Each structure stands twice: as structure tokens, then as C-alpha cells.
Amino acid sequence: MESARHESQDRAAEATGARAVELRAVERATAVEQELDAVKAHLVKTEGALQKSLEALGAERKARSNSEQEVVALHGQMLGAEESNTRLLERVT
Secondary structure (H helix, E strand, O other), rough: HHHHHHHHHHHOOOHHHHHHHHHHHHHHHHHHHHHHHHHHHHHHHHHHHHHHHHHHHHHHHHHHHHHHHHHHHHHHHHHHHHHHHHHHHHHHH
């Protein structure tokens, strides 16, 4: 009877230990899930910031392209004016 009682206590201790191990595993899994949620939230913010930066870059490129087109047009006008001045000087001299 005594050995049966010890055996029963041993099984109870093993079950308690197993439950403690399981509880720690659940706690770790919960902590990992919470950390994963935090990482996902940070990722969403980062993606939003990157999207805004990409849009700003696109607007900057468009503005630069427009400016370059204006420079080319003004350069052409300047060359035309220089040619006109050269012709006028040739007539005058």
C-alpha cells in the first residue's frame, strides 16, 4: 500500500511538472506572438513611410524633368537670339 501511495505521488509530481512545462511553453508562445504583432505593426509603419518617400521621389523626378525641359527650351532660345545678333552684326559691319 505504501509503494502504491508513493507511485501515486510520483505520478502526481510528474503531471504537475508536465503542466508547468506546458504552461511555460504557452507563456513563451504568447510572448512570441505579442512580439510578432509589434514587429508587424512596425512593418506597416515602415511600409507607409517608404510609400510616401517613393511618391515624393516620383514628384521630384517629374519636377526635375520639367526643369530640364525648360533649360533645353531656354538654351534653344538663347542660341536663336545669338544667331540673330550675329546676323545683325554682319549687316551692320
